[in-house]
Amino acid sequence: MRLARILAFIVACVLLAPLVMVLTSLFEPIDHISFKILTGVMPGYLMNTIMLLLGAVIGTLFVGAGCAYIITFYDLPYKRLLHILLLLPLAIAPYMVASVYAWQFEFNPYIAIRSVGGAVFVFTFTLYPYVYLLCWRFLSSKHNLVNISLSLGKTHLEIIKALLPVVRPALVAGGGLVAMEVIADFGVLNLLAVDGFTTGIYRMWFEFDQRLIAMKLAATLFIIVAVIFIIEQLYRNKTEQSIQALSSFDAVIYVHKLYRWILVVCCVLPVIIGFAIPLVQMIIWAAKAYSLPTLQDVLLAMWHTIMLSVITAILAVAIAWLYSWVCRYQPMRILMLSSLGYAVPGVVVAVGILYVQEYSQTVILSGSLGGLILAYLIRFMIFAKSATDGGLSLIPISADYAAATLGSTSLRTALKIHIPQLLPWFMVGAMFVAIEVIKELPVTYIIRPFNTETLATYSFMLASDERIYDAAIPMLIMIAMAACLIMISQQKLKQLTS
Numbered sequence: 001m002r003l004a005r006i007l008a009f010i011v012a013c014v015l016l017a018p019l020v021m022v023l024t025s026l027f028e029p030i031d032h033i034s035f036k037i038l039t040g041v042m043p044g045y046l047m048n049t050i051m052l053l054l055g056a057v058i059g060t061l062f063v064g065a066g067c068a069y070i071i072t073f074y075d076l077p078y079k080r081l082l083h084i085l086l087l088l089p090l091a092i093a094p095y096m097v098a099s100v101y102a103w104q105f106e107f108n109p110y111i112a113i114r115s116v117g118g119a120v121f122v123f124t125f126t127l128y129p130y131v132y133l134l135c136w137r138f139l140s141s142k143h144n145l146v147n148i149s150l151s152l153g154k155t156h157l158e159i160i161k162a163l164l165p166v167v168r169p170a171l172v173a174g175g176g177l178v179a180m181e182v183i184a185d186f187g188v189l190n191l192l193a194v195d196g197f198t199t200g201i202y203r204m205w206f207e208f209d210q211r212l213i214a215m216k217l218a219a220t221l222f223i224i225v226a227v228i229f230i231i232e233q234l235y236r237n238k239t240e241q242s243i244q245a246l247s248s249f250d251a252v253i254y255v256h257k258l259y260r261w262i263l264v265v266c267c268v269l270p271v272i273i274g275f276a277i278p279l280v281q282m283i284i285w286a287a288k289a290y291s292l293p294t295l296q297d298v299l300l301a302m303w304h305t306i307m308l309s310v311i312t313a314i315l316a317v318a319i320a321w322l323y324s325w326v327c328r329y330q331p332m333r334i335l336m337l338s339s340l341g342y343a344v345p346g347v348v349v350a351v352g353i354l355y356v357q358e359y360s361q362t363v364i365l366s367g368s369l370g371g372l373i374l375a376y377l378i379r380f381m382i383f384a385k386s387a388t389d390g391g392l393s394l395i396p397i398s399a400d401y402a403a404a405t406l407g408s409t410s411l412r413t414a415l416k417i418h419i420p421q422l423l424p425w426f427m428v429g430a431m432f433v434a435i436e437v438i439k440e441l442p443v444t445y446i447i448r449p450f451n452t453e454t455l456a457t458y459s460f461m462l463a464s465d466e467r468i469y470d471a472a473i474p475m476l477i478m479i480a481m482a483a484c485l486i487m488i489s490q491q492k493l494k495q496l497t498s
Contacts, residue, residue: 095187
């Protein structure tokens with residue numbers, strides 16, 4: 001066990017090293033010219049970031065919480081189907097939706113899609129499911145409150161006012177998740193020509209060769225995200241503690257048939273904007289873009305995507321098991337810190353790894369897949385660890401003590417008792433990691449070795465070059481791969497928790 005703890009500590013230090021290097025750049029002095037550049041671009045980045053955050057958070061709260069209220073309390077036809085449809089925008093990366101609407105409104109004189117407002121529009125209708133899910137779970141346990149309000153003759157507006165204070169933790173937690181996604185986004189801002197921290201970091205590092213400025217921007221972005229993450233975690237804990245009943249589709253409020261269908265349209269509209277229109281448009285583009293050279297490139301990108309997903313998933317599960325096994329007997333704070341990298345924007349992780357590579361001249365991070373896989377592990381290992389912790393919690397600690405009294409070592413107990421029971425949970429965690437790797441753009445785009453494209457980077461480059469017909473093919477393959485893994489993992493998770 002001592003050797004396992006030392007190994008886990010070393011792995012945690014490796015995973016934390018790029019993030020620590022990013023933070024240490026705050027204390028490095030810069031020359032006068034760099035200071036002028038930094039102070040010149042920082043206000044614009046901050047202003048755009050604030051506008052994006054306010055617009056996206058308000059928009060997703062309105063759409064997500066509104067749909068959750070309607071689905072939870074109103075008597076609607078096909079309610080369960082509507083619930084599933086409202087989650088579909090999660091299957092499409094925001095930059096895919098941005099490429100569709102940028103093409104559709106490119107020459108529209110009344111709609112400036114390549115602007116902060118256009119980015120807010122895309123974020124609103126692709127990220128609202130985060131708010132919807134949290135609010136739906138929370139409101140499903142509040143049927144009694146609505147029933148009492150109706151029996152007292154309260155109006156719908158008064159019921160909503162009564163629900164706002166008790167649903168506030170879910171709103172803050174959902175808004176926090178949306179805020180972290182908006183801050184971490186690179187593809188939407190790049191395609192819609194909006195200056196933000198992520199695009200600024202990329203430009204400073206690769207176009208202007210101002211690497212210290214890029215590091216300081218990354219450190220600033222890291223601090224902003226850390227504050228949002230802490231607030232979101234505090235309110236998420238309150239949200240989880242407040243849910244006292246299982247989610248339900250039982251209706252409480254009954255309205256006229258005409259109003260029922262109006263409410264159904266209100267719930268379907270976000271799905272049409274955030275999923276149906278982009279998907280149909282990509283299918284049309286793909287039908288016009290079939291050619292042998294493009295197909296060859298797509299197959300190569302698909303192979304790279306599958307290879308990276310499988311390797312990262314296997315390593316993530318192995319590290320997650322090591323972490324969970326060590327912490328089962330004695331928790332280590334550094335292990336908990338190193339598994340929270342999913343809250344850090346991908347561009348910050350990527351720049352941190354490049355800085356470590358430049359500082360230490362580490363060959364394994366230069367021109368190979370090592371740095372890319374390390375970045376994936378920093379960001380997505382938490383998904384494998386959450387699944388492993390869930391499975392390990394079902395094995396009573398008394399089983400370990402019983403095995404120890406019979407002379408079994410902790411390693412042998414893990415190999416003979418833990419791992420056989422954790423194999424299904426390992427599979428679920430691996431699929432979650434693979435889904436994230438398939439969709440990841442900024443990390444792959446910045447760190448990928450020369451001539452190594454994944455479906456995400458390949459489709460993004462084609463869309464950036466206005467080759468939207470060709471970009472549709474890898475986009476559709478990504479959606480199909482992610483959707484299949486999501487359905488399989490959800491079915492497996494349902495079997496494990498039933």
